[in-house]
Amino acid sequence: MASPILSAEACSLYDLRNVSGGYLRRQVLNVPPKTTYLSSIRRLVCTAVHGNFAEGVPSTSMTLSATDLHAQQAWEFWRKIGSPKYHVAPMVDQSELAFRQLCLRYGATAAYTPMLHSRLFLEDPKYRAEHFTTCPGDRPLFVQFCANNPSTLLQAAELVQDHCDAVDINLGCPQRIARKGKYGAFLMEQMELIESLVTALAQGLRVPVTCKIRVFPELERTLAYAHMLERAGCSVLAVHGRTREQKQAKAVRADWNIIKAVREAVSIPVLANGNIRHLQDVHDCIAYTGVQGVMSAESLLEDPALFWHQRLQPGGAYTAVEGVRLLKEYLDLAEQFPTPMRMVRGHTFGLIGHRFTCVPICSCCHLYLATPSILCHHQAHIDLQGVAVATSAPEFLVSCLYPA
Numbered sequence: 001m002a003s004p005i006l007s008a009e010a011c012s013l014y015d016l017r018n019v020s021g022g023y024l025r026r027q028v029l030n031v032p033p034k035t036t037y038l039s040s041i042r043r044l045v046c047t048a049v050h051g052n053f054a055e056g057v058p059s060t061s062m063t064l065s066a067t068d069l070h071a072q073q074a075w076e077f078w079r080k081i082g083s084p085k086y087h088v089a090p091m092v093d094q095s096e097l098a099f100r101q102l103c104l105r106y107g108a109t110a111a112y113t114p115m116l117h118s119r120l121f122l123e124d125p126k127y128r129a130e131h132f133t134t135c136p137g138d139r140p141l142f143v144q145f146c147a148n149n150p151s152t153l154l155q156a157a158e159l160v161q162d163h164c165d166a167v168d169i170n171l172g173c174p175q176r177i178a179r180k181g182k183y184g185a186f187l188m189e190q191m192e193l194i195e196s197l198v199t200a201l202a203q204g205l206r207v208p209v210t211c212k213i214r215v216f217p218e219l220e221r222t223l224a225y226a227h228m229l230e231r232a233g234c235s236v237l238a239v240h241g242r243t244r245e246q247k248q249a250k251a252v253r254a255d256w257n258i259i260k261a262v263r264e265a266v267s268i269p270v271l272a273n274g275n276i277r278h279l280q281d282v283h284d285c286i287a288y289t290g291v292q293g294v295m296s297a298e299s300l301l302e303d304p305a306l307f308w309h310q311r312l313q314p315g316g317a318y319t320a321v322e323g324v325r326l327l328k329e330y331l332d333l334a335e336q337f338p339t340p341m342r343m344v345r346g347h348t349f350g351l352i353g354h355r356f357t358c359v360p361i362c363s364c365c366h367l368y369l370a371t372p373s374i375l376c377h378h379q380a381h382i383d384l385q386g387v388a389v390a391t392s393a394p395e396f397l398v399s400c401l402y403p404a
Contacts, residue, residue, distance in 0.1 A: 071267035074235035078269045081140040084109035086307040087295035090144040097133045098333040107307030110140040115170050118147035118156040144168040146183040150200035161207045172214040174244045185214045185244040195232045202233025210236040226262045238271040260289040279311045301350035327351045
């Protein structure tokens with residue numbers, strides 16, 4: 001039986017953790033849970049190179065580069081989690097467990113946690129307990145960290161790797177706090193540091209590492225960036241089609257052309273982020289760019305059922321009453337999975353504060369749910385039929401939900 005042809009370089013690169021193929025896949029399934037992919041795959045591949053193959057290995061010779069090995073394993077991971085198309089994007093204080101569960105009820109097929117600060121997550125147990133919660137139905141789950149120190153990032157990620165499907169690195173946050181903290185999109189001038197962050201997780205974790213990025217104004221720089229992340233060990237790449245300076249999603253259209261170019265340039269699954277307002281946008285984006293899936297953030301805050309197939313059916317469009325119904329479901333979930341009140345307030349405003357000029361009434365006492373405390377106390381008593389029409393628009397709602 002002929003042995004595969006593997007270069008010495010391929011045998012030494014950490015990308016060997018991503019080897020696939022019948023024999024190796026079967027062996028990896030038997031790897032002890034505390035063993036990293038890196039050590040186990042290198043051992044298996046080197047065994048294969050020396051000709052010690054199990055029955056069933058193909059007899060044809062093949063040449064496998066490190067990039068090919070990595071891409072194969074990335075796609076195997078993607079298929080293992082169900083090739084999810086519809087993703088809840090990572091949102092600080094807003095993609096928490098209760099909201100993820102609501103979105104998963106209505107068509108979302110995977111979700112990201114809020115961005116977690118790696119140093120705080122590692123050092124502060126209270127921060128961990130408040131910001132990372134999950135449950136058996138919370139899958140596939142990508143846990144996202146921001147970081148600028150590979151060692152700190154790896155230690156933080158090790159705390160969650162047994163409770164998720166992948167660990168994601170935030171390389172796209174454009175906000176002022178990211179500039180101050182030196183993370184997110186403000187690492188884009190430090191490619192060596194970014195590469196070291198990805199490599200640290202690719203070598204040290206038992207689950208894949210994924211990345212979420214923004215694009216450069218120049219296509220060539222963006223493609224070089226994507227290739228570097230793929231080489232470093234990124235298994236799924238989410239591309240937000242806006243630059244770091246384009247912070248306002250509603251003011252600047254995301255560039256699907258550059259997302260399409262990235263998808264055609266790399267060999268790993270790619271997700272698109274940007275311009276996803278409705279379910280039809282999802283289908284249009286996938287058809288145009290060729291990506292494996294899309295993620296949505298702000299639009300999901302206004303309609304957590306954006307990915308629901310009923311949205312494209314007659315009578316399935318989002319309405320004011322639908323928003324109240326979804327809010328009630330969210331509040332029930334927030335009670336089931338205890339949620340900080342600041343997050344509850346944010347979702348309440350997102351669901352009813354921007355869209356329509358009415359407020360729900362408590363059916364047991366006929367009071368407006370005017371304050372967060374009342375809203376929380378009466379979360380089981382929202383009368384979906386009882387809707388009071390306000391005389392003025394969002395300003396009235398703001399005064400009701402956020403009294404001085």
